[in-house]
Amino acid sequence: MVSSTAQPLIETHDLVKKFGSFTALNGVSLKVFPGEVHALLGDNGAGKSTLIKALSGVHQPTSGKIFVEGKETRFNSPRDASEVGIGTVYQDLALNALTSVTRNFFLGREMKFGKGPFGILKMNQMHDIAINEMAKIGIKIEDPEQPVGTMSGGQRQTLAIARAIYFGAKVLILDEPTSALGQLQQMEVLKTIKKVKQLGHIAIILITHNEIHARLVADRYTFISLGEVIGSGTSKDLKGDDIRRLMAGGAEVGDLAKELA
Amino acid sequence: MTLELSRQEADRHKPKGGLRAIISRPEIGPIGVMILLFGMLGYFSIPAAETTWNPFAGEGFNALGIRNNLRVISQLGIIALGAGLLIIAGEFDLSIGSMIGFAGACMAMTLRWGFSIIVPYLSFEGGAHLEFYTLFHIPDVSPSLAIFITLCFTLTFGWIQGFIIVRSGLPSFIVTLGGLFFLRGLTEVSLRSFNHRPDQSKGATTVTEIPDLKNLINLPGHGEMEREAAKYLPEADLISIVKGLPAETITKITERLEYTFQRVAGAKTDLMIAKGVKPLERALENALESNNEFMVKTIQEKITNFKIEAVVPKSVTDVDIARAYIDTISTVQPIADFFGGNILESIFDWLYFPIDWNTNNFGNQFAPGLYSCVMIWVILSLFCYIVLSKTQVGNWIYSTGGNLSAAQANGVPTNKVKISLFVFSAFCATLFATCQVFEVNTSDAAKGNLKELEAIAAAVIGGIVMTGGFGTVLGIIVGAFIFGLAKEAFFYIPGIDGSFYRVFLGFVIIASALLNENIRKRIMGNI
Ligand SMILES: Nc1ncnc2c1ncn2[C@@H]1O[C@H](COP(=O)(O)OP(=O)(O)OP(=O)(O)O)[C@@H](O)[C@H]1O
Ligand SMILES: [Mg+2]
Numbered sequence: 001m002v003s004s005t006a007q008p009l010i011e012t013h014d015l016v017k018k019f020g021s022f023t024a025l026n027g028v029s030l031k032v033f034p035g036e037v038h039a040l041l042g043d044n045g046a047g048k049s050t051l052i053k054a055l056s057g058v059h060q061p062t063s064g065k066i067f068v069e070g071k072e073t074r075f076n077s078p079r080d081a082s083e084v085g086i087g088t089v090y091q092d093l094a095l096n097a098l099t100s101v102t103r104n105f106f107l108g109r110e111m112k113f114g115k116g117p118f119g120i121l122k123m124n125q126m127h128d129i130a131i132n133e134m135a136k137i138g139i140k141i142e143d144p145e146q147p148v149g150t151m152s153g154g155q156r157q158t159l160a161i162a163r164a165i166y167f168g169a170k171v172l173i174l175d176e177p178t179s180a181l182g183q184l185q186q187m188e189v190l191k192t193i194k195k196v197k198q199l200g201h202i203a204i205i206l207i208t209h210n211e212i213h214a215r216l217v218a219d220r221y222t223f224i225s226l227g228e229v230i231g232s233g234t235s236k237d238l239k240g241d242d243i244r245r246l247m248a249g250g251a252e253v254g255d256l257a258k259e260l261a
Numbered sequence: 262m263t264l265e266l267s268r269q270e271a272d273r274h275k276p277k278g279g280l281r282a283i284i285s286r287p288e289i290g291p292i293g294v295m296i297l298l299f300g301m302l303g304y305f306s307i308p309a310a311e312t313t314w315n316p317f318a319g320e321g322f323n324a325l326g327i328r329n330n331l332r333v334i335s336q337l338g339i340i341a342l343g344a345g346l347l348i349i350a351g352e353f354d355l356s357i358g359s360m361i362g363f364a365g366a367c368m369a370m371t372l373r374w375g376f377s378i379i380v381p382y383l384s385f386e387g388g389a390h391l392e393f394y395t396l397f398h399i400p401d402v403s404p405s406l407a408i409f410i411t412l413c414f415t416l417t418f419g420w421i422q423g424f425i426i427v428r429s430g431l432p433s434f435i436v437t438l439g440g441l442f443f444l445r446g447l448t449e450v451s452l453r454s455f456n457h458r459p460d461q462s463k464g465a466t467t468v469t470e471i472p473d474l475k476n477l478i479n480l481p482g483h484g485e486m487e488r489e490a491a492k493y494l495p496e497a498d499l500i501s502i503v504k505g506l507p508a509e510t511i512t513k514i515t516e517r518l519e520y521t522f523q524r525v526a527g528a529k530t531d532l533m534i535a536k537g538v539k540p541l542e543r544a545l546e547n548a549l550e551s552n553n554e555f556m557v558k559t560i561q562e563k564i565t566n567f568k569i570e571a572v573v574p575k576s577v578t579d580v581d582i583a584r585a586y587i588d589t590i591s592t593v594q595p596i597a598d599f600f601g602g603n604i605l606e607s608i609f610d611w612l613y614f615p616i617d618w619n620t621n622n623f624g625n626q627f628a629p630g631l632y633s634c635v636m637i638w639v640i641l642s643l644f645c646y647i648v649l650s651k652t653q654v655g656n657w658i659y660s661t662g663g664n665l666s667a668a669q670a671n672g673v674p675t676n677k678v679k680i681s682l683f684v685f686s687a688f689c690a691t692l693f694a695t696c697q698v699f700e701v702n703t704s705d706a707a708k709g710n711l712k713e714l715e716a717i718a719a720a721v722i723g724g725i726v727m728t729g730g731f732g733t734v735l736g737i738i739v740g741a742f743i744f745g746l747a748k749e750a751f752f753y754i755p756g757i758d759g760s761f762y763r764v765f766l767g768f769v770i771i772a773s774a775l776l777n778e779n780i781r782k783r784i785m786g787n788i
Contacts, residue, residue, distance in 0.1 A: 079672055094670035096663035097785050098730040104657050108671035110653040117654045120647075149785040 007070055009034050009203040010055065010086070010171050016065035017050055024050040026227040027064065032171065032220075037197055037204045040219035041211075041247045047227040048207045051156055052173045055205070056088040057081035061098045065089065068171075087169025089160040089177060097149030101141055104129040104148050105163050133162040139188070154185030158192050165196065172196060173205045177214055193217050223247065290776050291723055291739040294769060298746040302330075305753035315504070324609065324619040324628035331631055334448060334745030335638035336693055337719055338738060340712055342645050343689030345720035347682045349649070351434040351662035352426065353730030354686040356418075356440030357716055361709025363444045364415050364694035366452055368705030369468035371407045374455065404474055404596040404699065410763040412691055413492040418444070419687025423680035441713070449706045466706035473702050474597035478590040481505065485593060492584045499583035506586060514585045518577045520614050524624035526574040532622075533569050541567065600637065600692075601699025603630030634696040641692070646734040663730025718766065719744045722773045726781045743769065 017025040024047045032038045036221050040048050053059040055066065057075030066073050068084050075081045078088070080113055095104050112119030127144040134141050139158040148156060157177050171255055174193070178186040194217055196202055208214055214221070215242040223231040223246035231246045306319030306326065320326050320520045338355050348355050377398035384392040402410070421442050426433045454464045476488040483491070483498070492499075503511065541564050548556035592598045603609075606629060612619035613626040621627040649655040660668035668675050690709070698704055723740025725732035744766065751762035 078670060082672075088670075090670065092666065094664075096660040097668050098369070098663040098781070099656070099659050103659065107656060107660055108673045109669065110656055112653050118652050119647065120651050121653060121656070123651075145783045150783075163475035186274065 006033055008032055008067075009069060011067040011070075012051075012055070013065040013067070015051065015066070016060045016062045017047075017059055024227055025061070027053070028224065028227070028229055030222055030229070030232075032203045033207055034170070034203045035197060035200045036219040037193060037206055037217045038220045038222065039214040040205055040207045040222055040224065041209075041214060041243070042210075042224035043248060046224045048224055049175055050227075051224070052088065052175060052205060052207065055081070055171075056086055056173060067190060080083055082167070082169070085168055085170035086173065087164030087167065087171065088173040088175070089157070090175055093156055093160045095148050095156060095160060098147060100145045100147060101125045101134075101151070101159060102130045102144045104159060105133070105166070109167060120260055129166070130162075133166045134158055135149045137162055137165070137192045139192070152185055153181040154192075156189035157181075157189045161192055161196065165199075165202065169200065171203045171205065173207075176209065177206070178210060180209060186210075190216055209247075211240070211247060214243065215240070221246075265744050288724055288733060288736045288739055291736060291743060291773065294722075295739050295742050295746065298743060298750050300754065302746055302750035305750060307754070319753070321753060324612065325621070326749075328628040328631055330745060330749050331635050333748070334741050335632070335635040336696065336742035337715055337744055338638045339634065339641055339693050339696075340686075340689050341719035341723070341737050341741045341744075342641055342717040342734070343682075343686035344716035344733060345657060345723065345725050345734075346649065346742075347686050348717070348720055348725050348727060349662050349729060349732050350658045350682050351665065352679055352680055352682065353437060353717070354422070354440075354683060355434065355437040355713050356422065356444055357686060357690045357713035358688035358709040358711055359444035359448070359713075360415055360687055360708055361650060361694045361712055362419070363418075363448045364411050364691040365698050365704040365708045366468065366706060367411045367414055368407045368694060368698045369471055370452070370455055371410055372404070372471050372474070372679075372698070373400045373468050376402050376406075376410055404594055404600075408596070408600075408691075408695055411695070412594045412688070415687045415691045416684050419684040420680060422687075423683030426683070426740045427676040427679050445706070452706050468704045469700040469702075471704075473697075474594045475592055475600075475602045475699055477592055477594050477597075478587070479593050480590070482589070488587060488590075496580050500579045502583045502586065503579045506582075510586070511582060514582050514589075517614055517766045518581055518585055519574070519627065522574040522577065524617070524620060526572040526624070528622060528624035529572040530569065533572070534567065537569060538564060538567055542573075551706070588683040597699045598633070600633055600695045601701075602633050604633055604636045632696070632700065634693075634700075635694055637696060641689070642734060642738055645737075649734050654678070659730055661729075715744060718770050721777070722766075722769055722772065722779055724780075726777045727774065728781070729786070731777070733779055 010026055010032045012030045015025055017030045028051055042048050050059065054061045057078045057080050073084060106172060111122040111126050113122060130144050131141055137158060139155055177189050190213060193204060206218060218235055219231055220234050222229055302321035303319050308320035344354060344357060349370060375398060378396040380394045380396055381391050382394060384390055422436055426436050426535045449466055473487050477485055478488055479485050480491050541560055545557065545560045550558055609619050609628055609630045649658060657673045657678045660673055662679045665675055719740035720737055722743050723736035724738060747762045747766050751765060752759050
């Protein structure tokens with residue numbers, strides 16, 4: 001499954017992002033392959049979100065290059081990124097809790113009769129697609145008219161992921177998808193991630209602070225600290241201790257554990 | 262240990278069927294209040310002497326009552342749609358009232374004095390001073406041109422407000438508050454400075470004596486003239502008009518006039534009987550009190566035998582026919598009639614003759630129809646309903662107000678949505694003003710005062726959440742009904758100050774806002 005010889009779907013080369021005098025990313029290189037979950041780990045403020053915002057067109061990197069399927073690319077807006085197949089599920093999920101599942105699923109890309117923004121929505125067709133797409137990655141929704149606000153956190157994640165995939169995401173970026181959820185729902189999201197991985201053609205970048213979650217689904221790891229890559233490897237190469245140490249930015253968690261005891 | 266895992270997340274949503282589905286709709290509270298007000302208006306407006314279970318027997322729901330109530334409701338409804346849609350998208354417009362005043366004044370002035378573009382420039386001949394060069398002047402502005410010119414100003418202003426708000430990120434409250442003062446001031450200033458014509462009192466902030474355009478008719482042999490003027494042409498002229506009419510038309514008009522004259526005569530007779538019998542009835546009461554049996558008997562006899570000669574109906578003359586015919590000639594200004602005239606006239610006609618429901622106490626036809634603004638409101642409501650719940654734009658409006666960053670992340674052009682809705686709000690205010698100007702043929706700088714708050718109140722009562730993202734067009738319609746009905750219903754409650762309707766509305770506004778917030782929280786869940 002893990003094949004370093006294949007072409008990476010997305011690759012960054014020496015990415016630098018400065019906010020004024022503050023260097024959030026200081027030369028990050030990264031390769032992500034299809035059918036793989038790539039865990040992006042690091043402490044708070046390490047620059048993980050900044051990195052994926054550069055990949056999804058929200059931020060423009062100060063210097064460095066981004067390659068999509070081997071071609072160098074520049075994103076001037078999130079639109080550009082989603083056009084080449086980069087789908088981002090943000091921490092806030094970009095959902096409108098007050099409207100229905102279907103309206104959220106198709107938000108901004110509604111199916112309609114006729115051209116122009118006054119086209120009449122193909123509501124029934126959109127209902128069917130939304131339900132089917134969510135079922136494909138493991139969640140059964142009874143009522144597509146249900147407001148998103150009444151769904152569980154796990155269901156919302158699935159909605160956001162299903163939406164990204166349906167609209168052609170080849171690279172799926174998940175920023176802490178399990179952080180706000182309870183145990184059961186966390187597992188639900190991990191199952192969803194596994195299902196997406198099994199589809200085979202999608203590369204997943206997963207940001208998490210949870211080592212166990214990373215070990216459950218990840219195939220490859222990159223560790224970031226203070227804006228730089230401090231380590232990387234496949235799930236085979238890395239042991240639990242390495243992961244824990246690198247996640248904390250290189251500090252010995254064992255020492256910390258002693259201190260705390 | 263056994264684990265029961267057959268229960269799924271989806272099982273927690275109890276399927277809503279039948280009554281539950283109806284009760285959980287957000288509009289149900291407001292609809293309840295609306296029905297209550299309908300009942301109040303119906304029953305309280307029944308004259309004290311009558312006892313009936315039919316709420317439609319009262320003054321609130323006679324033909325004229327319906328005509329007047331629906332006018333108030335639909336005028337408010339028009340601007341409530343503009344305000345409501347904007348609030349759903351997360352913004353406010355406090356300039357609606359001033360926009361109404363401005364649009365009315367602009368339209369009235371162009372109708373009255375024409376439209377010109379005047380360029381001021383500095384002249385140095387005989388000392389530096391400002392000169393004015395008239396680029397062009399259109400002396401006779403048609404209703405459609407006046408509406409077009411007004412829309413150019415109001416929509417541009419709406420666009421500017423929206424543009425400033427989305428570009429600067431300032432709260433719309435502040436920007437449109439500025440608009441409120443700016444437009445009201447501009448209206449007063451321009452009215453005062455243009456009202457220098459010899460035929461107007463200097464510096465007045467009203468425009469009067471606009472011809473009654475919706476009643477402009479083309480009378481054969483006389484040219485264009487106002488309907489009322491035509492009716493008072495010399496009798497010889499009127500008679501000669503009848504001569505030219507086909508026999509069929511004359512019979513039809515005559516038939517109807519005979520009916521009217523009969524009804525009028527009948528009403529007069531009834532009135533005279535009532536006048537004659539009333540003192541006798543009072544005397545009878547006295548007699549009953551004093552137990553004077555003889556008197557009771559004689560008075561009772563007098564009452565049963567009370568007779569009065571029935572009033573003889575007037576006979577139909579050619580002049581009557583001519584005047585009735587003039588009423589049926591259609592206007593030469595259909596645009597003015599579209600906004601300021603009446604609708605459903607043939608139905609209201611039929612309700613008078615032969616149905617005899619649309620009849621006032623004097624036997625004449627009560628209401629000529631409904632005000633045109635009702636139709637405008639219905640059309641606009643339908644349009645808004647379709648746009649908000651059935652089109653892509655509707656989804657954009659909801660998401661712009663519900664979660665702005667989510668909408669932007671999904672490629673919704675939220676700035677365009679907001680600006681368009683500011684423009685739409687200005688459009689609604691202009692429609693309101695257009696209907697008013699063509700109805701009453703005057704305008705006043707104070708028109709529309711406080712209307713922005715009424716529009717917002719109606720939207721809130723109808724279930725629009727002030728923080729945006731939630732609400733329906735049906736709700737806005739119901740809100741306008743509640744606001745309009747409350748005033749009338751309280752007016753008819755015996756022995757109560759009419760201003761209590763404001764107290765009531767204040768209560769309803771807060772109650773609705775609490776209810777709306779509750780619904781919103783329930784939907785938002787806890788994340
Ligand atoms: N728009 C910005 N302007 C200035 N500084 C920023 C901006 N965005 C992020 N930063 C800074 O960049 C650093 C990296 O932030 P980032 O959000 O990428 O961290 P993170 O790794 O995602 O952390 P967490 O795990 O807490 O989400 C932080 O110090 C943050 O304050
Ligand atoms: Mg982050």
